[in-house]
Amino acid sequence: MSEPATPDPEADALFEIVRQRYGDRLTPEQLDEVRKIVQAQVEAARALRAMRLTNADEPMQPFAPYRAEP
Amino acid sequence: MKADVLFTPLRELGGLLRTRKLLPVELAELFLDRLERLGPRYNAVVTVMRDHALSQARRAEGDIAAGRYRGPLHGIPYGAKDLLATAGAPTTWGAAPYKDQRFDFDATVIRKLEEAGAVLVAKLAMIELAGGMGYRQPTASFTGPCINPWDANAWTGGSSSGSGAAVAAGLVPFAIGSETWGSILSPAGYCGLAGLRPTYGRVSRHGAMALCWSLDKLGPLAQTADDCGLVLGAIAGPDPRDPTASDRPYRYDAADRKGFRFGLITNVTDGCEDAVAENFTRSLGVLRKMGTVEEVTLPDLPYEQITRIILQVEAASAFEDLIESGGIAELTAPEDRHTPYARDAILAKDYVKATRLRGVMAREIDRVLGSFDALVAPGRINEAPVLGQEFRSAIRATAKDVMGAVGNGAGLPAVCVPNGFGARGLPTSIQFMGRAWEENTILAAARAYQSLTDWHTRHPRVG
Numbered sequence: 001m002s003e004p005a006t007p008d009p010e011a012d013a014l015f016e017i018v019r020q021r022y023g024d025r026l027t028p029e030q031l032d033e034v035r036k037i038v039q040a041q042v043e044a045a046r047a048l049r050a051m052r053l054t055n056a057d058e059p060m061q062p063f064a065p066y067r068a069e070p
Numbered sequence: 071m072k073a074d075v076l077f078t079p080l081r082e083l084g085g086l087l088r089t090r091k092l093l094p095v096e097l098a099e100l101f102l103d104r105l106e107r108l109g110p111r112y113n114a115v116v117t118v119m120r121d122h123a124l125s126q127a128r129r130a131e132g133d134i135a136a137g138r139y140r141g142p143l144h145g146i147p148y149g150a151k152d153l154l155a156t157a158g159a160p161t162t163w164g165a166a167p168y169k170d171q172r173f174d175f176d177a178t179v180i181r182k183l184e185e186a187g188a189v190l191v192a193k194l195a196m197i198e199l200a201g202g203m204g205y206r207q208p209t210a211s212f213t214g215p216c217i218n219p220w221d222a223n224a225w226t227g228g229s230s231s232g233s234g235a236a237v238a239a240g241l242v243p244f245a246i247g248s249e250t251w252g253s254i255l256s257p258a259g260y261c262g263l264a265g266l267r268p269t270y271g272r273v274s275r276h277g278a279m280a281l282c283w284s285l286d287k288l289g290p291l292a293q294t295a296d297d298c299g300l301v302l303g304a305i306a307g308p309d310p311r312d313p314t315a316s317d318r319p320y321r322y323d324a325a326d327r328k329g330f331r332f333g334l335i336t337n338v339t340d341g342c343e344d345a346v347a348e349n350f351t352r353s354l355g356v357l358r359k360m361g362t363v364e365e366v367t368l369p370d371l372p373y374e375q376i377t378r379i380i381l382q383v384e385a386a387s388a389f390e391d392l393i394e395s396g397g398i399a400e401l402t403a404p405e406d407r408h409t410p411y412a413r414d415a416i417l418a419k420d421y422v423k424a425t426r427l428r429g430v431m432a433r434e435i436d437r438v439l440g441s442f443d444a445l446v447a448p449g450r451i452n453e454a455p456v457l458g459q460e461f462r463s464a465i466r467a468t469a470k471d472v473m474g475a476v477g478n479g480a481g482l483p484a485v486c487v488p489n490g491f492g493a494r495g496l497p498t499s500i501q502f503m504g505r506a507w508e509e510n511t512i513l514a515a516a517r518a519y520q521s522l523t524d525w526h527t528r529h530p531r532v533g
Contacts, residue, residue, distance in 0.1 A: 014415035022411045025396055030408040037204070037412035040467055044379055045420040047372040051427055059425035060432060061284065062314055 011035075011042040075100070076240035077529050080297040083243060084142035087134060094134070094145030098127035098189050101147045104241045105192050108532060112226075113214040114235035116152045117159045117193040123147065126189040133187065142300050144187030149242040151230050152193040153200060153279035154288075156180055163279045164196035164229070166212040167392060167400045177277025178309045179246055179288055186304040194232030194245055198401055200253060201229040202281040202385035204409030206460045206468075212402050215457055218261060219530040220496050224454040225461070227256035233291045234261040239532045244292035244301055248278060250285045251381055251465055251478045255486045255501060258291045259449035262488040262497030264516065264526065265291045266298035269506050270481025271316040273302070274309030282384035283314075284425075285377070285478055294526055295487055295516035299324060302509060318507055327514040330361030332502075333442035335368055341470050342451045349490035349498045350448045353519070357446060360518050364442070369434045373472050374464055376431055377479035379416060379424040381465065386413035432480040439482075439505045444512050447473045449486035449499030473503060483509045485516045488525040497525070 109115035155173035208215035216231030230247025234257025258265025290301035303322035464471030
């Protein structure tokens with residue numbers, strides 16, 4: 001398995017979680033691919049983290065309390 | 071039976087059926103024969119529903135003869151992407167692990183189309199699990215790559231691949247597809263069709279495979295924008311079995327409109343193939359005959375990252391059992407056998423941040439769209455990809471698709487229609503994206519565009 005071109009401790013740590021969980025079912029080539037995908041995910045997350053939000057900016061998700069009728 | 075009804079717009083086809091110049095059973099037979107004879111050529115079909123279709127067609131024929139006409143889809147055959155549950159036929163989700171899966175009920179969309187008198191003739195091929203596992207090649211389906219009727223060496227696009235191929239080849243008059251990010255507009259655009267992605271919540275998803283609960287939409291692929299409106303009129307509406315299905319009333323309005331206001335995102339053709347950009351520029355000339363075109367700059371937000379992270383996390387959760395069990399090893403595309411594991415590494419806080427930014431994105435884009443009837447852009451950045459090659463995808467961050475990220479992330483409606491041909495002779499397209507719940511506005515714009523152009527009247531040589 002090859003090392004990433006530029007060390008990224010966060011991506012490395014997150015990749016290690018994946019490797020611990022699923023490494024026994026993946027080939028070295030697949031693990032290489034997974035490492036690249038994790039790196040891309042981390043970069044996407046950084047783009048989100050760079051955005052400032054206010055306390056009032058809620059998740060845009062549907063949720064409603066449930067009560068069976070009648 | 072005349073072959074010239076193969077590509078007849080639904081309104082005209084419906085008129086022939088209503089006046090009994092054409093009979094539902096003979097029409098169903100025509101398309102069933104084509105599905106059985108030509109469907110394998112395109113890898114477009116999973117299941118031909120001959121007995122079911124002829125039963126529905128006979129019922130339609132009797133009802134129409136008795137004066138019980140249900141509307142413009144009565145007696146018209148259609149195909150459904152094979153992620154919609156149908157009693158009496160397998161529902162494979164395009165994936166080997168589910169190839170024998172059966173449900174004992176019909177998806178709401180299937181039920182609504184039956185109520186409208188439409189005739190279900192086939193379950194259509196699709197990319198495995200609607201592409202949610204990160205596929206990057208056309209072969210990612212247990213039924214093989216869907217072949218574009220315009221060119222045997224080209225892909226149809228995905229994930230509603232069979233829906234695109236079947237309509238373009240005249241195997242069905244219309245089809246139902248689904249879109250999480252691009253899965254209706256991609257095959258419609260690559261196959262020279264009209265494709266409508268409705269507003270999120272406009273159409274019930276009950277009985278449809280869940281890929282991403284907050285992104286999945288169902289909509290039609292057909293020959294024209296008017297066709298799409300007629301189908302949406304039949305399938306839209308509330309459903310107690312889908313809490314996200316809106317109770318906002320919808321009635322398709324086919325009245326002509328004039329004086330459109332179009333917005334054009336700055337640099338929207340960046341990254342497009344030359345022919346796509348040229349065709350789009352020519353389309354803008356047509357749009358200027360229909361109204362105004364004004365350039366607009368979107369606020370600086372990480373649109374693609376927002377939608378991508380939501381998609382990746384929801385898809386990983388929707389298929390948690392398959393992924394955790396290692397069942398993804400049975401998927402067809404090699405990349406689908408390992409990509410989902412990486413999603414365990416997306417942090418919960420980042421996902422929630424994406425859902426919070428989604429609200430900002432939705433408000434900002436609505437503010438921009440408030441000045442326009444639609445934002446316009448090329449439907450796709452390229453002609454249909456070549457079979458046997460990897461393609462670029464915004465979902466994997468190998469291509470840009472701001473319109474797709476914003477439209478799907480904010481749940482906005484969009485319709486694409488053909489606008490020319492590219493260097494390889496394959497269709498290109500233009501898309502119109504509107505404010506939430508403004509399907510009638512974007513359909514009116516697309517219809518007006520089609521009234522001034524004839525790209526939708528050209529069809530591949532199929533046989």
